[in-house]
Amino acid sequence: MSVYLDFNATTPVREEVLDEMLPWLRSGFGNPSSSHYLGRAAREAMEHARSRVADAVGCEPREVIFTSGGTEANNLFIKGLASSLPPSRISISSIEHPSIAKPARSLTRSGWSLHAISVDENGLLDMDDAGNAFSEGGIASIMFANNECGVVQDIRRIAEMAKSGRTWMHTDAVQAFGKIPLDFKALGVHAMSLSAHKIYGPKGAGALIVDGRLPMMPILEGGGQESGLRSGTENVAAIAGFGAAAEIAVSRMAALTEAVASLNGKLASALAAMGAVLFSRNVPALPNTLYFAFEGLDGGTLVTEMDRAGFSVASGSACSSGATEPSSTLLAMGVNPDLARGAVRVSLGEGVVDEQVSAFIAALKSTISRLSGMMRRLQA
Numbered sequence: 378m379s380v381y382l383d384f385n386a387t388t389p390v391r392e393e394v395l396d397e398m399l400p401w402l403r404s405g406f407g408n409p410s411s412s413h414y415l416g417r418a419a420r421e422a423m424e425h426a427r428s429r430v431a432d433a434v435g436c437e438p439r440e441v442i443f444t445s446g447g448t449e450a451n452n453l454f455i456k457g458l459a460s461s462l463p464p465s466r467i468s469i470s471s472i473e474h475p476s477i478a479k480p481a482r483s484l485t486r487s488g489w490s491l492h493a494i495s496v497d498e499n500g501l502l503d504m505d506d507a508g509n510a511f512s513e514g515g516i517a518s519i520m521f522a523n524n525e526c527g528v529v530q531d532i533r534r535i536a537e538m539a540k541s542g543r544t545w546m547h548t549d550a551v552q553a554f555g556k557i558p559l560d561f562k563a564l565g566v567h568a569m570s571l572s573a574h575k576i577y578g579p580k581g582a583g584a585l586i587v588d589g590r591l592p593m594m595p596i597l598e599g600g601g602q603e604s605g606l607r608s609g610t611e612n613v614a615a616i617a618g619f620g621a622a623a624e625i626a627v628s629r630m631a632a633l634t635e636a637v638a639s640l641n642g643k644l645a646s647a648l649a650a651m652g653a654v655l656f657s658r659n660v661p662a663l664p665n666t667l668y669f670a671f672e673g674l675d676g677g678t679l680v681t682e683m684d685r686a687g688f689s690v691a692s693g694s695a696c697s698s699g700a701t702e703p704s705s706t707l708l709a710m711g712v713n714p715d716l717a718r719g720a721v722r723v724s725l726g727e728g729v730v731d732e733q734v735s736a737f738i739a740a741l742k743s744t745i746s747r748l749s750g751m752m753r754r755l756q757a
């Protein structure tokens with residue numbers, strides 16, 4: 378069995394969550410749009426989940442639009458809002474997930490101008506550049522926490538700036554949810570994306586939290602489910618699981634943060650002692666995430682060797698694993714492409730214990746010295 382240290386890619390479904398899902402896959406199979414008993418029961422389960430998600434992130438239940446996950450929520454925000462506005466400016470950070478960066482780029486084909494706001498060497502947003510970007514109005518999307526380096530932006534301040542520039546502001550909170558407290562109202566954003574499978578819920582469920590003032594259009598049209606913004610018969614079991622996972626995530630967040638932050642600190646010290654370059658240190662960042670590289674060593678090779686040694690970690694972001702290009706996030710942070718090719722991400726989560734982190738450190742040490750030895754022999 379491998380030691381799983383890739384919780385930013387996905388998380389296992391909690392047993393309690395699975396227990397709440399299974400009835401809706403067995404006897405409770407009704408269509409929530411049906412008016413008979415089975416339909417009403419399914420609808421009630423969905424509305425219960427909607428209230429739980431709303432409570433978890435500080436919004437009204439009617440502001441929760443269930444989607445198939447973070448990717449769809451991000452696409453719904455960008456495409457759904459852009460299609461109801463005259464083309465103007467879309468501003469995103471230069472380190473967004475592809476599910477924001479790609480639809481934002483697509484808008485340029487229909488007359489929108491894209492501004493990718495720069496970040497500093499730690500991934501923090503350049504506030505002057507953001508101010509310039511927002512001064513033209515339009516749409517903005519700035520991620521709350523980055524999936525690779527874990528940097529956390531000051532979304533409340535950024536939302537204030539966006540509002541003073543009369544810009545509709547969204548945040549992709551997929552990685553932040555369950556790791557740092559979220560309060561939709563207090564943040565002052567107009568929309569926010571969430572995903573269930575990053576918080577020990579099932580894959581295939583997520584939500585776009587939408588302020589009712591947003592002039593949104595659907596991207597999926599049909600039966601008019603989810604206040605007309607997301608047609609299609611709902612994935613009731615996954616949505617019920619999402620509701621349960623959201624509630625549990627909030628109740629266990631403080632304990633989980635404490636546990637992973639201490640293991641992360643231990644790992645960071647060991648990596649620094651081994652000569653690793655650590656990215657996004659000493660800035661606000663996710664407590665469970667460590668992103669690092671060893672000069673001259675390929676990240677993909679390290680991940681493969683660590684997998685052989687029984688540890689699951691990621692090179693670059695999980696979604697772009699397999700690609701040989703260096704991480705665009707690191708390039709945007711001004712990291713040298715050769716060093717960026719070495720990037721490895723460790724992301725901790727529930728159930729990871731001290732002995733596993735010690736074993737990982739020991740295995741990494743011997744792998745690094747073996748690979749460095751091979752490199753030296755090749756260069757000789």
Ligand SMILES: Cc1ncc(COP(=O)(O)O)c(C=O)c1O
Nearest residue numbers: 446447448474524549551552572
């Ligand atoms: C920051 C961020 N946004 C969006 C997504 C996409 O979410 P989903 O996998 O639910 O489509 C991910 C997943 O890796 C992510 O890390």
